[in-house]
Amino acid sequence: MNLAETDTADSDLVTAQENAEELRGLIESDAVNDAAVVLDRMPEEERSAAVGELPTEAAADLIEHLLEQQAAEILEQLTPDVAASILEELTSDVRADLIAGLDAQSAFDILQAMSPVEAEETKELCRYEPDSAGGLMVTELLAFESTSTVQAVFDDLAEHSEEYRDIDVQYSFVVDGKRLVGVLPMRDLFLAKRSTPLFELMIKDPISVTDRTQLSALEDVFDNHSFLGIPVVNESQELLGVVQRSSLEHAIAAHDRSDYLKSQGIIGGEEIRSLPVFERARRRLSWLSVNILLNILAASVIAMYQDTLSSVIALAVFLPIISDMSGCSGNQAVAVSMRELSLGLIRPAELMRVWGKEISVGAINGMCLGMLVGAAAFFWKADVMLGIVVGGALCLNTMVAVSIGGMVPLLMKRFHFDPAIASGPILTTVTDMCGFFLVLSMASVLLV
Amino acid sequence: MNLAETDTADSDLVTAQENAEELRGLIESDAVNDAAVVLDRMPEEERSAAVGELPTEAAADLIEHLLEQQAAEILEQLTPDVAASILEELTSDVRADLIAGLDAQSAFDILQAMSPVEAEETKELCRYEPDSAGGLMVTELLAFESTSTVQAVFDDLAEHSEEYRDIDVQYSFVVDGKRLVGVLPMRDLFLAKRSTPLFELMIKDPISVTDRTQLSALEDVFDNHSFLGIPVVNESQELLGVVQRSSLEHAIAAHDRSDYLKSQGIIGGEEIRSLPVFERARRRLSWLSVNILLNILAASVIAMYQDTLSSVIALAVFLPIISDMSGCSGNQAVAVSMRELSLGLIRPAELMRVWGKEISVGAINGMCLGMLVGAAAFFWKADVMLGIVVGGALCLNTMVAVSIGGMVPLLMKRFHFDPAIASGPILTTVTDMCGFFLVLSMASVLLV
Numbered sequence: 059m060n061l062a063e064t065d066t067a068d069s070d071l072v073t074a075q076e077n078a079e080e081l082r083g084l085i086e087s088d089a090v091n092d093a094a095v096v097l098d099r100m101p102e103e104e105r106s107a108a109v110g111e112l113p114t115e116a117a118a119d120l121i122e123h124l125l126e127q128q129a130a131e132i133l134e135q136l137t138p139d140v141a142a143s144i145l146e147e148l149t150s151d152v153r154a155d156l157i158a159g160l161d162a163q164s165a166f167d168i169l170q171a172m173s174p175v176e177a178e179e180t181k182e183l184c185r186y187e188p189d190s191a192g193g194l195m196v197t198e199l200l201a202f203e204s205t206s207t208v209q210a211v212f213d214d215l216a217e218h219s220e221e222y223r224d225i226d227v228q229y230s231f232v233v234d235g236k237r238l239v240g241v242l243p244m245r246d247l248f249l250a251k252r253s254t255p256l257f258e259l260m261i262k263d264p265i266s267v268t269d270r271t272q273l274s275a276l277e278d279v280f281d282n283h284s285f286l287g288i289p290v291v292n293e294s295q296e297l298l299g300v301v302q303r304s305s306l307e308h309a310i311a312a313h314d315r316s317d318y319l320k321s322q323g324i325i326g327g328e329e330i331r332s333l334p335v336f337e338r339a340r341r342r343l344s345w346l347s348v349n350i351l352l353n354i355l356a357a358s359v360i361a362m363y364q365d366t367l368s369s370v371i372a373l374a375v376f377l378p379i380i381s382d383m384s385g386c387s388g389n390q391a392v393a394v395s396m397r398e399l400s401l402g403l404i405r406p407a408e409l410m411r412v413w414g415k416e417i418s419v420g421a422i423n424g425m426c427l428g429m430l431v432g433a434a435a436f437f438w439k440a441d442v443m444l445g446i447v448v449g450g451a452l453c454l455n456t457m458v459a460v461s462i463g464g465m466v467p468l469l470m471k472r473f474h475f476d477p478a479i480a481s482g483p484i485l486t487t488v489t490d491m492c493g494f495f496l497v498l499s500m501a502s503v504l505l506v
Numbered sequence: 507m508n509l510a511e512t513d514t515a516d517s518d519l520v521t522a523q524e525n526a527e528e529l530r531g532l533i534e535s536d537a538v539n540d541a542a543v544v545l546d547r548m549p550e551e552e553r554s555a556a557v558g559e560l561p562t563e564a565a566a567d568l569i570e571h572l573l574e575q576q577a578a579e580i581l582e583q584l585t586p587d588v589a590a591s592i593l594e595e596l597t598s599d600v601r602a603d604l605i606a607g608l609d610a611q612s613a614f615d616i617l618q619a620m621s622p623v624e625a626e627e628t629k630e631l632c633r634y635e636p637d638s639a640g641g642l643m644v645t646e647l648l649a650f651e652s653t654s655t656v657q658a659v660f661d662d663l664a665e666h667s668e669e670y671r672d673i674d675v676q677y678s679f680v681v682d683g684k685r686l687v688g689v690l691p692m693r694d695l696f697l698a699k700r701s702t703p704l705f706e707l708m709i710k711d712p713i714s715v716t717d718r719t720q721l722s723a724l725e726d727v728f729d730n731h732s733f734l735g736i737p738v739v740n741e742s743q744e745l746l747g748v749v750q751r752s753s754l755e756h757a758i759a760a761h762d763r764s765d766y767l768k769s770q771g772i773i774g775g776e777e778i779r780s781l782p783v784f785e786r787a788r789r790r791l792s793w794l795s796v797n798i799l800l801n802i803l804a805a806s807v808i809a810m811y812q813d814t815l816s817s818v819i820a821l822a823v824f825l826p827i828i829s830d831m832s833g834c835s836g837n838q839a840v841a842v843s844m845r846e847l848s849l850g851l852i853r854p855a856e857l858m859r860v861w862g863k864e865i866s867v868g869a870i871n872g873m874c875l876g877m878l879v880g881a882a883a884f885f886w887k888a889d890v891m892l893g894i895v896v897g898g899a900l901c902l903n904t905m906v907a908v909s910i911g912g913m914v915p916l917l918m919k920r921f922h923f924d925p926a927i928a929s930g931p932i933l934t935t936v937t938d939m940c941g942f943f944l945v946l947s948m949a950s951v952l953l954v
């Protein structure tokens with residue numbers, strides 16, 4: 059190694075230590091989110107070194123508050139030992155989510171560096187879909203044999219009080235071997251004699267879900283019961299973990315957020331502006347390039363009516379208005395359908411109900427918007443027929459747009475496409491084609 | 507009263523009882539959400555009668571699962587006594603939210619029918635902003651005097667066990683008079699001698715928030731600590747209530763959802779399709795009518811270039827493409843900015859950072875999209891200059907669109923407009939005007 063290289067390595071270490079010092083100060087003064095922003099603003103190559111210099115607990119705290127992709131990049135660059143010890147500080151569900159987001163080699167190396175029991179458990183959890191009960195549950199919980207006494211529970215709590223510090227102890231679970239047979243509200247322990255066995259105190263046949271239960275079904279269970287946590291079992295009724303109400307709410311929020319981003323054309327994971335520019339451009343472009351082909355397709359309708367356009371050039375002013383306004387009306391209908399679907403207020407098969415509800419609103423709004431635009435056209439060119447053509451086309455196309463906008467999310471859902479991604483482009487293409495056709499064909503009859 | 511009227515009244519009652527029977531069956535078999543859908547599908551005038559026929563507890567369960575506007579309509583139509591007894595079944599925060607959503611007269615009448623203590627408490631809670639700690643907290647909690655002994659707590663729990671059933675008892679709070687002085691993890695009670703006074707056991711100087719703490723600050727507190735609930739105090743450090751983690755997550759989800767709906771033009775409350783058609787049309791139209799005026803403004807740029815358009819009619823095909831595609835690119839930037847703002851990754855003042863990050867992505871994607879559209883124009887008309895004009899304009903306008911899209915949410919936030927509502931229309935108007943101007947002015951120089 060020559061002198062220059064040593065210097066660089068030394069100065070890198072100094073930078074990392076200085077960065078870590080700044081992060082640590084923020085984390086220890088309860089400003090983890092600020093620390094996440096500071097890390098986000100560091101040059102990419104400095105981030106993992108800074109995290110590596112942090113005390114393990116602080117590093118874990120910080121990693122938990124990063125977006126998944128950024129956390130993954132950092133964990134992949136740390137040595138497997140350091141990454142493993144950071145991950146061991148986190149709760150089982152967070153740990154599994156992070157491992158699942160790593161490239162295969164890093165995931166393997168880090169699991170190797172973890173304790174065999176935790177590695178095995180983490181691998182189990184990684185197998186679940188993120189939006190299932192198995193993917194949302196934590197495995198940290200209190201479970202006692204049904205034959206144990208109240209006294210035995212008290213002793214166990216006293217012995218492991220440090221270890222249990224971060225566990226939700228509102229309820230403990232009662233098992234025969236691994237099989238869940240009851241839940242025990244901890245408050246009932248206060249009132250019981252110390253020699254009572256738990257099977258006399260416990261609530262029998264408790265509500266539980268299986269590890270495959272999906273997000274929407276979980277939502278129903280939590281809606282129907284005021285519990286803060288619900289036990290998760292496998293097909294053999296063996297206790298696997300517990301889903302907390304706050305984890306469920308968190309997952310729902312993440313789901314809605316990802317729908318919003320997808321509907322605006324941010325696909326393939328959340329974008330933050332500290333990602334490399336080519337990565338950001340590539341992701342956005344994948345969506346844009348599909349859209350531009352659909353746009354060219356729609357505009358080809360205009361190309362077929364060039365003669366009409368040449369003779370009434372004023373129409374060219376109104377084509378983008380009709381395209382934009384139909385898009386707006388249709389998007390309103392898409393948003394209401396997406397919302398009603400996620401609330402369970404409509405089933406994907408109820409196309410006719412949605413159409414009936416939309417067409418009436420579309421008729422009212424279409425007439426209002428059509429009159430507005432028709433009046434604008436009339437006053438501009440003093441041409442009644444131009445006003446009628448433009449206003450009439452917008453009125454009709456508004457009805458088309460709300461019908462498509464309302465029904466497309468249901469159709470997408472029914473045929474297992476993602477309604478958040480596909481609804482917008484389909485809506486725009488169809489309403490553009492239809493709008494251009496309406497205004498230009500009416501013009502070719504009435505104006506030319 | 508004549509015979510016909512009696513018949514109608516009788517048959518109304520029978521309908522209400524039959525409806526209530528159906529709802530009750532669903533609610534009691536843990537399908538409250540299905541009951542909400544059934545109610546949603548009933549004719550508007552039958553809904554409150556059906557709810558009025560339900561047992562109070564079932565009615566409360568159902569009311570809690572309706573959208574706020576629908577719940578308000580039903581409560582307003584019930585007699586104040588019935589409405590009050592339903593509301594008294596709900597937790598303090600839900601009750602206050604519902605009362606706040608009623609018309610003033612109904613709210614007054616129902617509060618009059620409630621017990622004076624609960625009415626007073628509800629009025630207090632109604633004064634808070636919904637997204638503040640005061641608006642999110644529940645007042646149901648366990649608080650004990652610091653001089654009480656462990657034995658006294660056990661006795662109190664035993665005595666009120668039924669009443670405390672729905673209270674989160676993970677922690678109880680320790681007070682001197684009304685002043686919060688400590689928190690007491692319930693598990694620590696198990697390990698303590700029964701004669702110990704609470705001030706010896708409690709965690710002193712607990713983390714708390716004030717009733718005015720805003721949603722984003724609350725999020726930070728919960729991010730920095732793993733607590734399931736955080737006590738809320740006033741300026742005099744008096745204990746007012748507790749905000750639960752799941753309530754916070756719920757509020758954040760509602761916030762994001764409302765942003766999504768607003769960005770798609772659903773303003774003034776969530777729309778469900780069982781609302782009256784004129785109400786739905788009116789709400790959507792208020793947003794559309796602003797948009798159409800902005801659209802006409804943008805299209806007036808085209809009107810100024812009619813001569814250019816007449817001589818190169820092919821341009822009319824590309825105007826809507828440029829408008830739509832710029833809108834798509836800009837909306838992607840809006841979505842990323844909205845998200846970074848809500849994550850706290852950018853501050854509203856960081857315009858230049860956002861612009862720098864956007865313009866580079868815009869340049870890459872603008873070039874790709876410009877080449878695509880330019881090639882399409884060239885192959886269609888075998889006209890190199892047409893391709894250059896159309897492609898060049900789209901390339902430049904993509905850069906404009908991402909710049910505006912990225913920066914507008916920050917500007918809106920800085921000047922206290924709602925970025926979810928205002929960003930879209932501003933983006934569309936500016937990029938349309940700019941796009942039309944670019945393509946038509948370039949054409950007037952290069953093509954005519």
